[in-house]
Amino acid sequence: MSFAVRAVGLVKRFPGLEHPALDHLSLDVRVGEMLAITGPSGSGKSTALYAMAGLISLDGGTVAVLGDTPRGRAGWAALRAARIGLVFQEDWLLPTLTARQNVEMPMIGVEPSGPRRDARAHAALEEVGMGAMGDRMPAGLSGGERQRVAIARALANHPALILADEPTGELDTGNSNKVMALLTALNRQGTTVVIVTHDPQVAGACGRTVRVVDGKLEEGP
Amino acid sequence: MTLTGIAARNLVHRPWRSGLTLMGVVLAIAAYVALVGLVRGIETTLLENFSSRNADVILTEAGAADILSSVVPVEVAREVAAVEGVAMADPELGRMTTIGEGTTSFVNGWAIDAYGWEALTLTEGRFPVPDDGAEQAAVGGVALGHRLAERIAVAPGDVITIFSAPFIVTGLYTTDSVLTRNGAVMLLGDMQAQTYRDGQATSIVARLDDGLDSAARDRVIDRLGTTFPNLTVDATEEMVAQYVNVRIARILSWVVSTVAILSAALAVLNTMAMAVNERRGEIAIMGAVGWPRGRIIRCLMLEGAWLTGAGSALGIVAGVAVAWGVARAPTVEGFVEPVIGPSLIAGGVALGLGIGLIGAFVPAARAATQDPAAILRGK
Numbered sequence: 095m096s097f098a099v100r101a102v103g104l105v106k107r108f109p110g111l112e113h114p115a116l117d118h119l120s121l122d123v124r125v126g127e128m129l130a131i132t133g134p135s136g137s138g139k140s141t142a143l144y145a146m147a148g149l150i151s152l153d154g155g156t157v158a159v160l161g162d163t164p165r166g167r168a169g170w171a172a173l174r175a176a177r178i179g180l181v182f183q184e185d186w187l188l189p190t191l192t193a194r195q196n197v198e199m200p201m202i203g204v205e206p207s208g209p210r211r212d213a214r215a216h217a218a219l220e221e222v223g224m225g226a227m228g229d230r231m232p233a234g235l236s237g238g239e240r241q242r243v244a245i246a247r248a249l250a251n252h253p254a255l256i257l258a259d260e261p262t263g264e265l266d267t268g269n270s271n272k273v274m275a276l277l278t279a280l281n282r283q284g285t286t287v288v289i290v291t292h293d294p295q296v297a298g299a300c301g302r303t304v305r306v307v308d309g310k311l312e313e314g315p
Numbered sequence: 316m317t318l319t320g321i322a323a324r325n326l327v328h329r330p331w332r333s334g335l336t337l338m339g340v341v342l343a344i345a346a347y348v349a350l351v352g353l354v355r356g357i358e359t360t361l362l363e364n365f366s367s368r369n370a371d372v373i374l375t376e377a378g379a380a381d382i383l384s385s386v387v388p389v390e391v392a393r394e395v396a397a398v399e400g401v402a403m404a405d406p407e408l409g410r411m412t413t414i415g416e417g418t419t420s421f422v423n424g425w426a427i428d429a430y431g432w433e434a435l436t437l438t439e440g441r442f443p444v445p446d447d448g449a450e451q452a453a454v455g456g457v458a459l460g461h462r463l464a465e466r467i468a469v470a471p472g473d474v475i476t477i478f479s480a481p482f483i484v485t486g487l488y489t490t491d492s493v494l495t496r497n498g499a500v501m502l503l504g505d506m507q508a509q510t511y512r513d514g515q516a517t518s519i520v521a522r523l524d525d526g527l528d529s530a531a532r533d534r535v536i537d538r539l540g541t542t543f544p545n546l547t548v549d550a551t552e553e554m555v556a557q558y559v560n561v562r563i564a565r566i567l568s569w570v571v572s573t574v575a576i577l578s579a580a581l582a583v584l585n586t587m588a589m590a591v592n593e594r595r596g597e598i599a600i601m602g603a604v605g606w607p608r609g610r611i612i613r614c615l616m617l618e619g620a621w622l623t624g625a626g627s628a629l630g631i632v633a634g635v636a637v638a639w640g641v642a643r644a645p646t647v648e649g650f651v652e653p654v655i656g657p658s659l660i661a662g663g664v665a666l667g668l669g670i671g672l673i674g675a676f677v678p679a680a681r682a683a684t685q686d687p688a689a690i691l692r693g694k
């Protein structure tokens with residue numbers, strides 16, 4: 095069996111925090127899986143997800159992503175650029191760039207600018223149903239549209255793994271459903287998807303759910 | 316879309332802030348170019364005043380604050396000319412005075428056989444001779460630099476007032492020296508009579524033998540120094556460099572341009588620090604999508620580079636314009652022509668780059684080390 099993520103014994107302490115945010119958390123994500131991470135607020139869900147993307151430095155444990163265990167910031171940055179797509183609760187679009195330019199951002203240094211990059215950016219926007227809005231500025235888009243552009247940005251380099259932290263947290267039911275339909279479709283095409291959520295409906299759309307409590311995994315129902 | 320494009324968009328996105336910071340850079344570079352260019356111009360102008368007529372060595376009263384307040388007896392010229400290595404020596408009486416309305420000019424009094432006349436090329440009329448203008452009740456003749464004549468609209472044959480006395484204009488001349496082109500020359504005796512300085516000169520200007528190497532010139536200067544212990548003996552270039560007004564101007568120009576440049580560096584630093592602070596989320600997302608640290612720093616520094624690049628270019632243009640504007644102002648015309656050469660321009664560009672590097676690097680490097688997760692996790 096091959097794993098998209100193997101996290102073993104993760105420990106993360108934040109200064110000023112009595113209990114560790116991650117307390118020897120171990121979690122495997124199989125390739126092709128769609129996994130929901132749930133749990134109470136402040137239990138360490140986001141911290142665990144960011145650890146899988148190399149966005150935080152750990153105080154203990156190891157993370158392997160798609161068979162790779164990068165060392166150092168540069169190694170993780172290269173792995174994220176090539177294989178990991180990240181989606182957050184907020185869209186974090188650059189307000190000075192159009193939707194298409196935002197989608198192109200991860201391609202800088204990967205795909206030289208030119209017609210091929212344009213076509214790939216356009217294809218990613220099409221995939222999230224935003225093909226006609228590539229020239230819009232983020233300020234001219236609704237919250238749901240912006241989050242779809244953010245997903246297109248995560249898809250820009252055809253990642254094998256998508257890590258999403260409360261991707262529907264700021265959306266109404268309609269837009270939330272659209273986003274979940276998108277992530278489900280991507281998963282069906284073979285992309286491994288991990289979603290942190292406290293929305294039972296979102297968790298219900300995933301193949302498997304794990305629960306994090308006090309920085310540790312608690313096997314779900 | 317490139318990093319440069321992103322940087323440019325970010326600047327355009329905040330036009331007021333970018334514009335004001337740009338103005339700071341423009342002002343700093345313009346101040347530097349204009350001030351240093353004008354001071355170099357003052358030095359060059361003074362130097363040319365002597366070098367255009369081959370005055371190699373200037374002898375002035377020891378301890379005099381500047382050449383115009385020095386008093387030297389006229390007879391010394393003959394003794395100076397007798398020193399080995401000196402080809403010619405003439406007494407010169409110099410004075411700054413008003414000719415016409417609002418034009419301060421440099422007036423020289425020379426003996427009729429002074430070698431200085433050779434460096435002046437007549438464009439009209441002739442040089443003054445003794446008893447000029449007696450029939451017009453003038454006290455003597457004067458030759459005017461053609462530029463001065465143009466500015467005060469005077470032609471040969473006109474009578475003008477210098478030192479409160481009527482002088483007849485005998486001719487106009489041109490020369491390599493701006494100061495002399497905007498000045499006037501009369502006979503030493505006439506000038507002494509009108510300025511109550513009988514028998515006095517302000518300096519002795521000596522021309523050395525041709526073909527002396529610099530060591531030989533130094534030896535002649537030393538010999539003059541020992542022969543005339545009551546006079547200060549300077550090579551022309553040295554006298555100009557030591558000239559107290561030039562030294563003050565040079566110090567002032569450096570102080571003002573240093574202050575301007577440091578303020579501009581702080582302005583860029585402040586702008587970039589604000590930009591970086593406001594865009595913590597954007598910088599974090601750059602890291603999240605896999606941009607290496609170096610690329611994030613480069614992207615932010617390019618903003619500083621745009622600001623300072625455009626600022627330097629505009630600043631140099633503005634500096635040149637201001638320097639020439641000042642040089643053309645009626646009150647200073649004729650005293651200075653700015654000297655703005657490739658080295659000064661290169662200096663302006665280098666300073667601009669320095670401002671950008673200092674101002675942009677510190678915030679950019681700090682931003683790139685911040686922890687993206689802390690920002691992206693939201694509230």
Ligand SMILES: Nc1ncnc2c1ncn2[C@@H]1O[C@H](COP(=O)(O)OP(=O)(O)O)[C@@H](O)[C@H]1O
Pocket residue numbers: 108109111115133134135136137138139140141142688689692
């Ligand atoms: N950058 C940080 N600095 C300090 N404390 C943090 C930081 N990130 C997370 N924490 C703390 O770690 C714990 C787990 O946070 P998080 O993983 O965001 O929880 P969840 O996503 O499950 O709500 C919380 O107590 C949170 O306050």
Ligand SMILES: [Mg+2]
Pocket residue numbers: 139140141259692
């Ligand atoms: Mg969270």
